[in-house]
Amino acid sequence: MRTEVRNAEEMRELGVRIAGLLGPGDLVVLTGALGAGKTTLTQGIGEGLKVRGPITSPTFVIARVHPPLGEGPALVHADAYRLGGTLEVDDLDLDASIADSVTIVEWGEGLVEDLSEERLEILIESNPDDDRRIVRVRGVGSRWSDISAALI
Numbered sequence: 001m002r003t004e005v006r007n008a009e010e011m012r013e014l015g016v017r018i019a020g021l022l023g024p025g026d027l028v029v030l031t032g033a034l035g036a037g038k039t040t041l042t043q044g045i046g047e048g049l050k051v052r053g054p055i056t057s058p059t060f061v062i063a064r065v066h067p068p069l070g071e072g073p074a075l076v077h078a079d080a081y082r083l084g085g086t087l088e089v090d091d092l093d094l095d096a097s098i099a100d101s102v103t104i105v106e107w108g109e110g111l112v113e114d115l116s117e118e119r120l121e122i123l124i125e126s127n128p129d130d131d132r133r134i135v136r137v138r139g140v141g142s143r144w145s146d147i148s149a150a151l152i
Helices: 008-019 038-049 086-091 147-151
Strands: 002-005 027-032 063-066 074-079 101-106 119-126 133-140
Touching: 002 008, 008 038, 008 133, 027 038, 038 074, 038 101, 038 119, 133 147
Parallel strands: 027 101, 027 119, 074 101
Antiparallel strands: 002 133, 063 074, 119 133
8 A cells, every 4th residue: 555645744644544453463564764754653553542652753762662541552662773683673572562562663674574474564755855755554464465445
């Protein structure tokens, strides 16, 4: 699935729509350049999941857990930007909470795929001329076989 968002508000709205599809055990891998909107998308997902915030970039703390405000799952928000490889990802123990939480990993491509055979991979591409972004959502595994229809 490919969509274009024009600004940060639309990116958060897309995140809210994606959150409506997510539940405990889901893994989302976000890829994009610095400033592309990965954390903004995660803010929308957090809003849709109704978790305690604020959701900010976890670059310096590596991972944050946002507990649910109600009955839904917690949101584990991790950033693999500063990690040197899969061994350092293993040190985060993301697999310990993945079954009960929605886990989002920024910069996780090539590092966290072993956490789940079923995942959403989201690529955010910046437009150098304005604030528009192209967002490509790819579902991996049978759980996500019809992701395009679900997000329209």
